[in-house]
Amino acid sequence: MIIAAVITVPLVLHFTQHSKQMTLSNQTATQQNTSNILSEIHGVLENAENNTGTSMVNNSIITTAGMANATTKTTTNVANTSATTVMTNATTKTTVGVGNTTTISTVIPQNSTAAIPTTIVTSSMIKTQYSSALTINSQIYCREGPCSIPNTYFQAIQLNVSMSGNYTFVSNSSMDTYGFLYYNTFDPNNSTANQITYDDDDGGAHQFKFTAYLQTLTRYILVATTYHSNTIGPFTIIATGVAPVSLSSINVSSSSSFVFSQYSSALNSSSATYCRTGNCSSSEYYYYSVILINFNTSGNYTIISQSNMDTYGYIYSNSFNASVLSQNMISYDDDDHIDNNNQFIFNLFIDTIAKYILVATTYASDTVGAFSIISYGPGPVQFIIQQ
Numbered sequence: 300m301i302i303a304a305v306i307t308v309p310l311v312l313h314f315t316q317h318s319k320q321m322t323l324s325n326q327t328a329t330q331q332n333t334s335n336i337l338s339e340i341h342g343v344l345e346n347a348e349n350n351t352g353t354s355m356v357n358n359s360i361i362t363t364a365g366m367a368n369a370t371t372k373t374t375t376n377v378a379n380t381s382a383t384t385v386m387t388n389a390t391t392k393t394t395v396g397v398g399n400t401t402t403i404s405t406v407i408p409q410n411s412t413a414a415i416p417t418t419i420v421t422s423s424m425i426k427t428q429y430s431s432a433l434t435i436n437s438q439i440y441c442r443e444g445p446c447s448i449p450n451t452y453f454q455a456i457q458l459n460v461s462m463s464g465n466y467t468f469v470s471n472s473s474m475d476t477y478g479f480l481y482y483n484t485f486d487p488n489n490s491t492a493n494q495i496t497y498d499d500d501d502g503g504a505h506q507f508k509f510t511a512y513l514q515t516l517t518r519y520i521l522v523a524t525t526y527h528s529n530t531i532g533p534f535t536i537i538a539t540g541v542a543p544v545s546l547s548s549i550n551v552s553s554s555s556s557f558v559f560s561q562y563s564s565a566l567n568s569s570s571a572t573y574c575r576t577g578n579c580s581s582s583e584y585y586y587y588s589v590i591l592i593n594f595n596t597s598g599n600y601t602i603i604s605q606s607n608m609d610t611y612g613y614i615y616s617n618s619f620n621a622s623v624l625s626q627n628m629i630s631y632d633d634d635d636h637i638d639n640n641n642q643f644i645f646n647l648f649i650d651t652i653a654k655y656i657l658v659a660t661t662y663a664s665d666t667v668g669a670f671s672i673i674s675y676g677p678g679p680v681q682f683i684i685q686q
Contacts, residue, residue, distance in 0.1 A: 424539050429456065429546040432533040433474070433525065438550065440487035441675075442477070442524055443603075443644065452531055453524035455485055458538075459545040460513045466540035467510040468521060469502045475526040476534060478507030485520040488553035491599065491646070495519075499526060513540070521546070560674040562682035564588060566608070566660075566667045571686050573621040575611065575660055586667055587660035589619055589686040594649045596678025603644045606670035608661050609634075612643035615656040629655075633662055649676070656685070 433452040442451040460466065470476040479490070479497040486492055495511055502508030505526070513519060523534060538544040572584040594600065604610040613619075614629040632643040641662065649655070659670060674680040 424541065425543055427538040427544040427546065428535060429538070430533070430535045431456075431523075431548060433523075433531045435531060437531070438487070440490070442490065442528075449487075450528035451524055452529075453487075453522050455549050455551045456521045456523060456536070457545075457547050457549050458513065458519040458521055459517075460515055460540065460542055461545075462540075462542035463514045464512065464541035465510055466513050466538055466544060467508065469508045469537050469539075470506045470523065470534055471502075471537065472506065472532060472534035474530055474532045474534060475505040476507050477524050477526050478509060479522040479524070480509060480511055481520040481522065483518050483520070484554075485522055485551050486553050487551060488557045489599070493520075520549075520551070557675055557677060558679050560680035560682070562590065562672040562674075563669070564590075564659075564671075564684065565669040568667065570667070571621075575624075575664075577624055579664070583664045585660050585664050587621075587658055587686075588684065590657040590659060590672065591683040591685050592655045592657055592674070593681040593683065594651050594655070594676075594678065595681075596676070597649055597651050598677035599646065600649050600674055600676030600680070601644065601646050602657070603673050603675075604642045604659065604670055605673060606642065606668060608666055608668040608670060609641035609663060610643050610670060611660050611662045612645065613658040613660075614645055614647065615658065617654050617656070619656045619658055627656075657682075 431454060433454060435452075437452040437454055439449045439452050441449050442453070468478065468480070470478060477497070477499050479485075480495045481493045482495055484493055496509045498507040498509040500506070511519075521536070523536060536546065538546065566586040566588060568586075570586040570588060572586055574583070575585040575587070592602075602612075602614075604612060611631070611633050613624075613631045615627045616629055617627055620626050630645055630647070632645060634641050635644045657672065659672065672682060674682075
């Protein structure tokens with residue numbers, strides 16, 4: 300037993316020494332391989348640093364020893380610019396083991412976009428303020444059309460602009476204002492001629508507000524007046540636009556000759572009756588009067604009623620049939636003449652060749668009373684009672 304032990308020990312020692320020598324040899328080879336790889340990497344990095352116009356940021360080397368295939372992986376992010384190539388986040392990852400060594404390089408381009416200057420043009424709006432007042436010495440006219448006596452004060456204001464563009468006009472007053480805009484001229488006796496726009500309450504609190512495109516070297520007339528007749532008081536107009544606005548008060552006169560014609564009559568128990576609504580009970584009826592209107596001059600005419608009754612008017616061509624109310628009907632109206640309480644108004648272009656019939660009646664059934672019809676236009680009008 301002792302002899303066997305003596306023989307065994309040298310063999311074990313010899314095997315152990317041989318294993319240590321092999322291990323040291325492998326470690327030496329591994330270290331040599333690692334040294335060679337690191338030397339190559341150092342050369343790559345040194346070459347990269349020597350490139351003109353190239354910089355490397357955050358370079359890092361990670362080395363791992365293992366028993367698998369050794370792999371060197373180099374990833375370089377390149378950001379292109381017009382004059383300089385910038386290498387960012389370059390990472391070299393090296394895995395060392397027993398076996399073959401492979402180097403993989405990946406380049407990821409990162410596009411760089413230059414900022415394009417953008418110019419934003421903001422139009423600076425300029426406000427111009429004009430203050431004045433309507434007084435008993437102001438000019439006066441019939442705002443709603445013909446009236447026996449002009450009853451609405453107004454002020455005509457000439458507008459001029461130094462730059463073409465959109466301009467907004469807003470009134471500010473304790474009065475209930477009404478505004479009109481005209482091109483070049485304003486005729487108090489023909490208030491629809493040359494009219495561009497108008498407004499009553501769009502400015503809030505019973506103030507007018509409108510916007511219009513105004514051109515340079517052009518004359519405009521703003522007429523500031525009131526919703527109700529016979530109203531006076533101070534007012535302010537604020538003009539807002541791309542440039543200051545020149546506002547100056549002017550006096551205007553009528554270049555046209557308009558003629559008033561008036562007809563007076565009454566509805567009574569002897570007047571003709573019919574069913575105005577087309578659906579009446581046996582006890583419901585409306586008194587009415589049929590009036591032929593002869594015009595000697597073609598043109599624009601305004602026809603209005605004046606009465607203590609709530610009147611209703613119809614215009615027909617050629618003839619009127621009380622059984623077929625829509626036949627030959629041109630127009631009808633109830634209360635559009637605002638300044639005259641519950642009165643009708645018509646604004647019509649009249650051709651003297653045509654024949655016109657006016658039916659004057661009432662809004663409510665079984666109503667009688669006196670009434671007048673007033674015509675306002677380029678020529679006299681003849682009213683002939685038909686029924």
